[in-house]
Amino acid sequence: MTAFEYLKKTEKQRTDELLQFLSFASVSAQSKHNKDVAACADWLKAHLTRIGFKTELYPTKGHSVVFAEYFVDKKLPTVLYYGHYDVQPPEPLDLWKTPPFKPDIRDGYFYARGATDDKGQTFTHIKGLEAIIKTTGTLPINVKFMIEGEEEIASANLPAFMKKNKKLLNADICVVSDTAQFNKTTPAVTFGLRGISPAELFVYGPNRDVHSGSFGGSITNPANALCQMVAQLHDKNGKVAIPGFYKDIKPAPKWERKQFKKLPHSDAKYQKSLGVPALAGEKGFSTLERIWIRPTLDVNGITSGYQGEGSKTIIPAYASCKITMRLVPDMDPDDVANKLEKFLKKIAPKSVRIKLNKFHGGKGVNVPTDGPWLEAAASAIKAGFGKTPVFMKEGGSIPVVTDFKDLLGLDTLLIGFAQHDDNIHSPNERFRIVDFEKGCKTGAALPTELSKVKA
C-alpha cells in the first residue's frame, strides 16, 4: 500500500481525529481558556506519540511547546516542521452559524475556529508523515515538530525557547503550512511575509464618565481626541503619516512586481469577495503590492463609552484602540512602534493623557526564491494537488520564520493550503475538505522530495 492509498483508506478516521483537534477551545489570548490550551497540547502530544514520535511538552512562561521527533539516520536531512495549536478568539459568537468549538462539516468544508489557522494545516503534515510511517515502517528524512501554543499572541515566549534549545531544534530546513493558496484552483509556494508591530493606544479624559450636556464643550472628549489622532496616522494618498515610517524600505526588485502582474488576480473579483464598494490603499501600488510588499497601519478595534442599546449622554472617561502595523522585511518592529509612540505623543492634545502599550512584534521575511529545497516543495505540491504551484507573497506575519533565520540560521518552505475566504480570524472559519485531503497528500509526498536534496 502506498502512502496515498493509506490516506484514502483512512479518510474517515483522519476526519474524526481532525474534528477532535478542532474541538479544543485553545484560545491563547484569553486566560479563561488556559485549561483548554493545555488540554489541546496534551491531546496533540498523545496523538504524535501514538504515530511513533518521541514527544515532549516544553513549558514556557505562557503556553507549552509541543515537541516531537522521529529520528532515522544522521545522514538524512532533518526537517523542522512548525505549526501552532492555539487559535484566535472566536468572538463575535453570534455571527457563527455553528459554534466555533463544535466542528461542523457542511458544503465541502470543515467549520471551526482553527480549522485552517492552523490546526487543519498542521494536521496535513502529521497525517502525511503517519501515512509514510504506517506503509513503510520508517521515514525518508529525520523529522522534528515544534508546535506552539502562542502564535496568535505574537509567539511571545517562542524566541526564548528557541534560543535555549538550539541543539534540539537543529535541522536543515523548516516547513510551515500557515499560509494560503493563490486561489481555489492555484496552489502556491510563498516566498515572503510581512512583519508585524502591534500596539494599543489609550486616551484618558475626565476622571469619570461625565454628562455630555453639563460638561460638553469645556473639556476634550477622549473619544473625539482618539479619532483625531488616528485620523492623522494616514495622509491623503493612503500613506502612513508617521515620520520616518518608510525610511528603511528598499524599493522592491523589478522582477518581483513583474512576477505579481502575471498572477491570475482580478481586482473586480477580489472586491466582490469582500463586499466593499471600492478597493482602496496606498497610491501608486496594485492590490497585490499593497498587501504583500508595502507596510500598513490598521485599527483592529476601538472601545469607548456607552456601547449598549439607545443613548447615554456621556463624555467617556477614556477611549482606546488596538493597532497593528504590517511591515516589510527592511523594517524593525520596535523601531516602528517607537516612531508611532513619538508621533502620537506629538499630536496628542495637551488636554488629555495618553498611553501606548507596545507589544511584541515580528520582522517581515523573504525566503530564497530558488534552490533545491524550493524545487522539492514545488514537486510535492504538484504531487498532492496535481498542479504546479505559483510563487507569491503573503501580507500576514509568521514571526517564527524570521526567528528560524535569525536564531537557527534556517530557511523556511512556506507551503500553505488555506483559501482567502476561509474566514481565518473571522466568524465561521473553515477549511475546504479537498484542500485538507490534497494537503495531506502533499504532506505525504514532501519527505521523499526533501530526502533527495541531500541524498
Place this chain on the structure above:
Amino acid sequence: MTAFEYLKKTEKQRTDELLQFLSFASVSAQSKHNKDVAACADWLKAHLTRIGFKTELYPTKGHSVVFAEYFVDKKLPTVLYYGHYDVQPPEPLDLWKTPPFKPDIRDGYFYARGATDDKGQTFTHIKGLEAIIKTTGTLPINVKFMIEGEEEIASANLPAFMKKNKKLLNADICVVSDTAQFNKTTPAVTFGLRGISPAELFVYGPNRDVHSGSFGGSITNPANALCQMVAQLHDKNGKVAIPGFYKDIKPAPKWERKQFKKLPHSDAKYQKSLGVPALAGEKGFSTLERIWIRPTLDVNGITSGYQGEGSKTIIPAYASCKITMRLVPDMDPDDVANKLEKFLKKIAPKSVRIKLNKFHGGKGVNVPTDGPWLEAAASAIKAGFGKTPVFMKEGGSIPVVTDFKDLLGLDTLLIGFAQHDDNIHSPNERFRIVDFEKGCKTGAALPTELSKVKA
C-alpha cells in the same frame, strides 16, 4: 406654627418618607423594573392624597403620569410643578458603595439612585407644600403636579399626554427642580438649557472581519475611516466643522456674557474636579460660555472590532459611534441632524458604506431673565437658603421645558438644588441633606412669593 417650624419638627418623618420614595427601583429603561415603576407611582399618588391633593394616575403607552391638584381659588395663580419619579439604570452595580435602592445616610448625604435626580428634588416641593397646608389649612396658590415616569427615557409619551390634556394642565407658570446649584455655597436660578440632537453613525467595510495581514492595505478599514470622519467634525479652533452648524445662532447678548463673568467660577478648581490636564473647547469662549451658550458635538461611545484582552489582528467589518450634539435655543435638532448627515455623506470615503441613525432630539430653551415670576423664585430661594441666588444656565437638556412653552405656552422656573458632584447618572448618586432641607424650605416659601405675582 410657621411652615419652617413645621419642617423642623417633622424632619425625622420627612427623612423616613424620602427613604421610602428612594427605595423603589423605578428604572424606566429596564422592563424588568416595570412593577417597581408602577409601585413607585402608586406610593407617590397615595402620599399626595394623604397630604390633601386630589390625585389621579394617567396611563400612557409607557409608564403612568402621576397627576395631583390642590385647587383653592380661581383668582389665585395656578402653578404647574413638574418632576419625575423614574430613575436612570443603576449599573455598573459593583461601583456602588451601598446598594442603589437601599438608601443610605452617610457623610451628610442621602445615597441612592434618584436621590437628587429627581426624587429628592421633587420631594422638596411636596414637603414644602405640605408644610403650608398643615400649618394654614390651605395654600396661597392653586397647585398642579405632573410627575412623570419616563424622563430618563426621553419622556417618550409625555408630549402626547400634554397635547391631550391641555385643559387639565392649564396654569400660569411651571416650576421644575431638576437642575443644579452653581456650587456648594451658591444657590441658583437657571434661565436657559441647551437642546440635544442624538445620532448614531455606522461605517461598513468588508462583509466580515478580515485578517489585517492578508488584507491590510487593500481596502479601507472602517474603524480608521470612522476616525477620519469624526476627526473632520471639528476644526482646529474647537469649532464644529459641519457646514451651516452655527448659521441660525444669534450672538449671545452682551449682558449675558458679562453676567457669567461675575459668577464665582474657577477654571483651576473645575479642571481639578474633572482630573484633566487642561481644559479645552471652542476658541474665543470661556468655560461657562462653552457649556451654556455654545453648541457642541460629543462622541458618547465607539464600538469597533476586537475589544477583548490581548490582540486580534483584524480589519473590522464595521465601526459605529454614538454622537450627541448640544444645541442653543436658535438651533433646530432635526435640521442639525440633517446637516450632520449631509456632511458625513460628503466626507465618507467611497470605499465604505455609511448609515446615520437620527434620534428624537429636543430644542434648547431660554426662560425670561426678569419679571415678577423670576423675582418670586429668587426671593423663595433666598428665604430657603439664606442667600441670594445667582442666575446661570445649564448645558444639559430638559425637553419638557420646551414642551411647556410650545404646547402649553408656559414659561418655567428652573430652581435646582443639586450639586455637580452628586453623581447623577453615575454610581453612588447622592443628595446633600442640607440641600434637601433648604430645598424644602424654598418649597415652603415659593407659593407665598408666587401668590404675590397676580395678587
